Amino acid sequence: MAEALKVLDRVSSKSGLQFEYSHELVGGAAIDAKGKALPEDTLRACEGSDAILFGSVGGPKWEKLPPNEQPERGALLPLRKHFGLFANLRPAVCHPALTHASPVRADIVEGGFDVLCVRELTGGLYFGQPKFRKEIDGEMTAVDTMIYKESEIERIAHVAFKAAQLRGKNLTSIDKANVLENGLLWRATVEKVAKGYPDVKLSHLYVDNAAMQLIKNPKGFDVVLAENLFGDILSDEMAMIAGSLGMLASASLGKQRDDGSYFGLFEPSGGTAPDIAGKGIANPIAQILSVALMLRFSFGLEEEAAGIEAAVKKAIDSGSRTGDIFTGASGTRRVTTAEMGAGIVEAL
Ligand code: IPM
Numbered sequence: 001m002a003e004a005l006k007v008l009d010r011v012s013s014k015s016g017l018q019f020e021y022s023h024e025l026v027g028g029a030a031i032d033a034k035g036k037a038l039p040e041d042t043l044r045a046c047e048g049s050d051a052i053l054f055g056s057v058g059g060p061k062w063e064k065l066p067p068n069e070q071p072e073r074g075a076l077l078p079l080r081k082h083f084g085l086f087a088n089l090r091p092a093v094c095h096p097a098l099t100h101a102s103p104v105r106a107d108i109v110e111g112g113f114d115v116l117c118v119r120e121l122t123g124g125l126y127f128g129q130p131k132f133r134k135e136i137d138g139e140m141t142a143v144d145t146m147i148y149k150e151s152e153i154e155r156i157a158h159v160a161f162k163a164a165q166l167r168g169k170n171l172t173s174i175d176k177a178n179v180l181e182n183g184l185l186w187r188a189t190v191e192k193v194a195k196g197y198p199d200v201k202l203s204h205l206y207v208d209n210a211a212m213q214l215i216k217n218p219k220g221f222d223v224v225l226a227e228n229l230f231g232d233i234l235s236d237e238m239a240m241i242a243g244s245l246g247m248l249a250s251a252s253l254g255k256q257r258d259d260g261s262y263f264g265l266f267e268p269s270g271g272t273a274p275d276i277a278g279k280g281i282a283n284p285i286a287q288i289l290s291v292a293l294m295l296r297f298s299f300g301l302e303e304e305a306a307g308i309e310a311a312v313k314k315a316i317d318s319g320s321r322t323g324d325i326f327t328g329a330s331g332t333r334r335v336t337t338a339e340m341g342a343g344i345v346e347a348l
């Protein structure tokens, strides 16, 4: 986050635009300081803002708390729900200079790829009721409920089709229609919405097959649309194929405002990396690219957003690599979080 804010400040000094921001605690840090993952004043500050730039929450230290008090279920999910952030955009971009960081075969990712995951974020198994763990007939039993209303599928499908129209006009919708009632409704609803977008080529894949096809031929995909849990899983897979989870930004958006912008929460797609916390070696790019998405979607600043994306590309092209994307390739060097941030600020 420190590096991301330096980038935002540079955008500011370069463009003359002023960004007013405040720092609020959330997740593990908030539990430690205030005993609550999502303190009232954090929520109020978010309500009074035009966008939320979100760091990462969670870690082993808080895993023994009751589930609803943990950073994920006590802060991140309630924030998504509170602000109605149903549309999660996760651009999985494999930079051509980073294909060697991808664990998949060189010929598969050669030249890089660019897939946009559109994940439904406020429905499905994450939020469906009932949801509990209790003893039934003498043994512990867990229940999660997968539930989608047609209107919830429709609105996320519109987001995906509109995104596809602005890109390669190719949309793959993911479901499990061979097993789940939810899958049948998902597929039928997406088909219905498709009628309004005749210029977009729509295809459907079962989620298991999608997991396989994405790794077999990521370049064959443009926009991928999935419900909450499937999108969670597939977007991690895409991030890894692209080289590192540390590169993947995300935008979580609610309803569009009248001026075309969105209230949104912008965060790296990955969670925390407790194994390297505090060492100063994490890749700041996902957080920095989340600033770009914030400028694009919440502030309508396309030029500034694209400027950050170009600066990231430039820093990578210059050979800077945090540990997660460092492979020892010639012309590259391993850098710290702060060095990567400084490189991007300089490129900007
Ligand atoms: C993500 C994360 C979250 C999710 C966790 C931290 C609750 O994995 O944003 O993908 O599952 O949505």
Ligand code: MN
Binding pocket: 232, 233, 236, 269, 270
């Ligand atoms: Mn996830």
